[in-house]
Amino acid sequence: MSRNKSQRKALAALNYDLFQPEDLSPPAPATLYTTIRQHQSAAPAVxxxxxxxxxxxxxxxxxxxxxxxxxxxxxxxxxxxxxxxxxxxxxxxxxxxxxxxxxxxxxxxxxxxxxxxxxxxxxxxxxxxxxxxxxxxxxxxxxxxxxxxxxxxxxxLKKPPKYIYTCPNCGREYPRQKRLRMASCGLCTSGRKFDPRYKLKLKLKKRHS
Ligand SMILES: [Zn+2]
Ligand SMILES: [Zn+2]
Structure with a gap:
């Protein structure tokens, strides 16, 4: 069963109206369509x-x-x-x-x-x-x-980095929003495994984000 357009519109309007704090209690089913009609006549032209x-x-x-x-x-x-x-x-x-x-x-x-x-x-x-x-x-x-x-x-939209890390070997900087724990330099480390020799060191920590 699909509602026709105007019914749907009226219901959407009612839903909107119910959001107003003073109308928080839902109307009894018998008065539902009365309420819709009231809303339609009372609402200023949008x-x-x-x-x-x-x-x-x-x-x-x-x-x-x-x-x-x-x-x-x-x-x-x-x-x-x-x-x-x-x-x-x-x-x-x-x-x-x-x-x-x-x-x-x-x-x-x-x-x-x-x-x-x-x-x-x-x-x-x-x-x-x-x-x-x-x-x-x-x-x-x-x-x-x-x-x-x-x-x-x-x-x-880029935020300034909260942390800047550097590689102790090549000096490359890694600006980051989050803290790095076990991270080594991508240039100096061969493969994807963490290498403690090239562990990134925290150089700067911004006090305000
Ligand atoms: Zn999302
Ligand atoms: Zn490096």
Missing amino acids: SLSTVREVETGLPDTSELYRMFDRFNWLYFDGRLPRVKIEYSTRMSSAGSYTPQRRLIRIGRKYHQLFTDEIADTLKHEMIHIVHFRHGAAFKAEAVRVGASIRAKAHPS
């Missing part, structure tokens, strides 16, 4: 164009929630729970999902470079509500809903 943030040109947060609802109905049969969505100014990645906080974060920096990717990122993070890791199940879902698995790279 412009079809995307509401954008003034400074960044990105969709504002309420638009992100609308996109979430749209994708939820389009791809997940409306079954995904509503989660919080916010922009992150500090994050250099495209997006993240934190299950403990039921929070999707959308990276501002990333999407100022790749404005058209916002829907892609949101879909990707929505899959994370169900599949935490990028495993086979995640990948199958990504294909199904048309979301990327990896975000794009851009030089301006």
Whole structure:
């Protein structure tokens, strides 16, 4: 049984409405359609164009929630729970999902470079509500809903390294975000096995990331 378009729209609108704190208790089944009708008559005309943030040109947060609802109905049969969505100014990645906080974060920096990717990122993070890791199940879902698995790279998104390691033999530097433990220089070590003679030494540790 498939719902027709207007019914689906009305339900999506209701779903959106229920998210408002004052409407948290679901209506009794008998009043469901009354509520939908009330919502339709009471709601101000929503412009079809995307509401954008003034400074960044990105969709504002309420638009992100609308996109979430749209994708939820389009791809997940409306079954995904509503989660919080916010922009992150500090994050250099495209997006993240934190299950403990039921929070999707959308990276501002990333999407100022790749404005058209916002829907892609949101879909990707929505899959994370169900599949935490990028495993086979995640990948199958990504294909199904048309979301990327990896975000794009851009030089301006590179974080300064937290650690810089050097080779005691050739002096080559290895800037890294994470600590290296048993690592030897890739140039001096033959093969892929760790060689203690060329063990990388920590040269610099940044105090602030
Ligand atoms: Zn991911
Ligand atoms: Zn070396």
